[in-house]
Amino acid sequence: MDETNRRTFIKSGVVGGALGLFASSAYASSPTPKEIEGPFYPVMAQKDKDFDLTRIEGKEGVAKGKTIIIQGQVLDTDDKSVEDATVDLWQANGAGRYRHPHDSNKAPLDPNFQGWAIVPSGKDGAFRFKTVYPGSYPASDTWTRPPHIHFKISKKGYIEIITQMYFPGHELNDSDLLLKRKSKEEHKLMIASKVQDKPETYEYNIVLQKA
């Protein structure tokens, strides 16, 4: 190798190395931000915990409210899909009431709303569930929580995440005492994107960090 070639070789090596470094930091994802579990983690056992929260097995009725689909992928921070993760989710019904003994909200319970579900991530880390758009509810005299869905996501070899997913453009998002504490970058990871009108579908990806 003569001097010119050697210099070119070194230069391209340096540039390639720098690009490699840049690529790995540019494409790696931040883990989904954590949020408090809140007081309404399900405590009452139920047989039906499938992906369709709008119906309860053995009942004729359908949950009240706007039916929506939530879909997404469980990924790791290297953007690789995570299959067989446990996606445990719970939420208020369409009127803003949890089926939980500590929920003192006056809004009515919905006998046809499943309330919580456990769905595994499948091929490519994909998960999907059908539910109703959750109602907002009072957390105190001066604070109304915006619609949200609670999640607990776990998989052996990864750090468990407890978080809350929000809906884009909701007027209560800006005044929520929990969401307000998060940065703009974190908002992007916590607020789902609307991807379809009929059926109304939201995309929400979850990023786990290796343990």
Ligand SMILES: [Fe+2]
């Ligand atoms: Fe909640």
